[in-house]
Amino acid sequence: MAPLRPETVTSILQSAVLAPSSHNTQPWHFEVDDQTISLYADRTRALPANDPEDRELTISCGCALMNLRVAAAHGNWAANYELLPNSEDEDLLAVVQLYSTEPSNSSEAELFSAIAHRRTYRKRFAPREVSRSIIEELVQAAAKEQAWLQVIDSEETRQAVAALVAEGDAIQWSNPSWRRELAAWMHPRRRGDGLTVPGLVLPVAQAVVRTFDMGNGVGANDRQLADESPVLAVLGTDGDGVQDWLAAGQALERVLLRAHRNGLQASHLNQPIQLASLRIKLQHLLGRSGFPQLLLRFGFAEEEIPAAPRRRLEDVVG
Incomplete structure (x- = not known):
């Protein structure tokens, strides 16, 4: 077969x-040989304070x-693969x-158009209900990649999970090493990676993040985001x-692409x-065996947002 x-x-x-x-660390590297593409973790882009076991790094590669x-x-x-x-x-x-x-009608091929338009939408969603049929599609998408998606329907459980989010913010922001790492990944868009901050305010924003514990304010906002999201x-x-984390990453992206197909x-x-310490509490709230890997919120976006910047392809292919 030709290369x-x-x-x-x-x-x-x-x-x-x-x-x-x-x-937005983009912690992957690819090597190409004839018909083979090899995917490597780029651990120079790891987050030791935020992700000490490279669990999320591996999920990102998935x-x-x-x-x-x-x-x-x-x-x-x-x-x-x-x-x-x-x-x-x-x-x-x-x-x-x-x-x-041959031309494919596979469940993977039909997701292609969503890749370029999927966004990480951190703003409030429109106050619009998501249908049970769409939610079931997302549950099935996760299952297709040997993972599970559990929707938090109970109002009591939703509030308890939102409280864990706020508690997590308080703990992380109180850690100077975590704040320094966050500040180090605040970059101007031209860098092609990281959390985008306009160049003129970047030095001030980095200094504020490194210096001040803003956990209470961030936690209150994130708690509200969690509680108000149409789907948590x-x-x-x-x-x-590691293999489970790769499965979680593949399931996550399949779910996100399927979600975008539904608007x-x-x-x-x-x-x-x-x-x-909080992961154990979350596991208890879910009332099931297994390991939570990501807490997700879904909804209908109220505005278009730009795609996060990306590194040049030549920088991630060797």
Whole structure:
């Protein structure tokens, strides 16, 4: 079989790198060899204060893998992948073999148009109910990737989860190392990564974040966001190892793309999962076995927002 053409690789990887990532770190690296694309974790872009076990880093790479699969299917390529193929190389997360195939009507191919328009929407959603049929689609999307999505329907549980979000904000913002790390990832848009801040106010914004504990104010706002969101849900897995985190990432991106196909946007409020003591509390509130990996909010966006900046493709492909 002839090697992948450069323009095919470029097209597929341009979609892969549009995946979401913590602090928009984009912690992935790709290598291409004939029909094979290898996905590596780029741990130089890790967040040791926010994500000490690289759990969210791995989930982000799983999201990129899902986008790769979707883009391949859209281009009529079958993508056979193996997770963690080399026990001696912990950075090699997946190897994808691509084979030309007939035009596909697969569930992956139909998600392609959503990749470029998915956003992490951190603002308040429109006060509009999401139908049960759409919610069920999202639940099924997670299950397709060996994960689960549990919607928090009870008002009492929703308020308890929102309280955990606020508690998580208070704990994280009280940690100077966490604040310094957050400030370090505040970048002007031209950098192509990080949390975008206009260049003129960037030094002041970084200094404020590094210096002041704003946990109470941020927590109050995030608590309200959680409580008011039309859908609040936890995405989780039965296990809690690297392979489970990759499954969670693929499930997350499939859910986000399926949500966008139904007119929804989403964002996460992961504070109760990033802190071990709160993760146990959240697990208890859910009343089920397994491990919560992401706390998500879904709804209908009230305005268009720009896409987060992306690094140049040549910087993530070797």
